[in-house]
Amino acid sequence: MLDLKNTTATLNKFGDNVVYDAKQNLKDSGKVASGKLLDSIYSLGAKYTGNSLELNIVLEKYGAFIDKGVSGVKVKYDTPYSYTNKMPPPSALDGWIVRKGLAPRENGKFTGRTISAVGFQKSIQFLVARSIFFNGIKPTKFLTNAVQKNLNILPNDLKNSFGLDVNSTVDFIIKTNLKKK
Numbered sequence: 001m002l003d004l005k006n007t008t009a010t011l012n013k014f015g016d017n018v019v020y021d022a023k024q025n026l027k028d029s030g031k032v033a034s035g036k037l038l039d040s041i042y043s044l045g046a047k048y049t050g051n052s053l054e055l056n057i058v059l060e061k062y063g064a065f066i067d068k069g070v071s072g073v074k075v076k077y078d079t080p081y082s083y084t085n086k087m088p089p090p091s092a093l094d095g096w097i098v099r100k101g102l103a104p105r106e107n108g109k110f111t112g113r114t115i116s117a118v119g120f121q122k123s124i125q126f127l128v129a130r131s132i133f134f135n136g137i138k139p140t141k142f143l144t145n146a147v148q149k150n151l152n153i154l155p156n157d158l159k160n161s162f163g164l165d166v167n168s169t170v171d172f173i174i175k176t177n178l179k180k181k
Contacts, residue, residue, distance in 0.1 A: 069139030
């Protein structure tokens with residue numbers, strides 16, 4: 001049986017490079033809010049399954065929307081995702097609004113107003129959700145660009161690694177057959 005240790009190592013290196021570049025691209029895009037998406041990006045490592053090698057890069061589900069973007073009702077992007085008739089739920093934006101400093105603070109800044117701090121925060125949530133619904137989410141391509149960059153060098157590395165694996169398998173077969181004679 002063909003031992004693919006060099007090929008597997010090359011794919012693992014590819015996966016590690018994609019993860020590193022994707023994280024760097026995400027940081028550079030300015031789209032890191034809580035760090036949850038950034039921390040979720042990792043490679044499962046190459047696995048030989050049946051007659052194929054498999055490499056999986058894992059990240060939070062919403063990472064696809066940040067990478068590929070989402071078309072809004074008014075602003076369109078080249079993406080498979082779009083808002084058509086439903087806004088994102090405003091309550092889902094609560095943590096983001098707080099991290100971005102848009103939520104009212106408890107230092108009395110909004111006291112004396114006719115709207116409560118809670119009502120003000122809910123209004124901000126609604127306005128941000130409506131903005132996303134109309135304008136969408138601009139693609140960052142943080143993962144797409146990382147994969148593309150590293151795919152450009154993968155074919156030569158893979159060819160060399162696979163060649164080493166084939167050579168060691170052939171050498172093993174020859175040595176085994178010579179011992180039998």
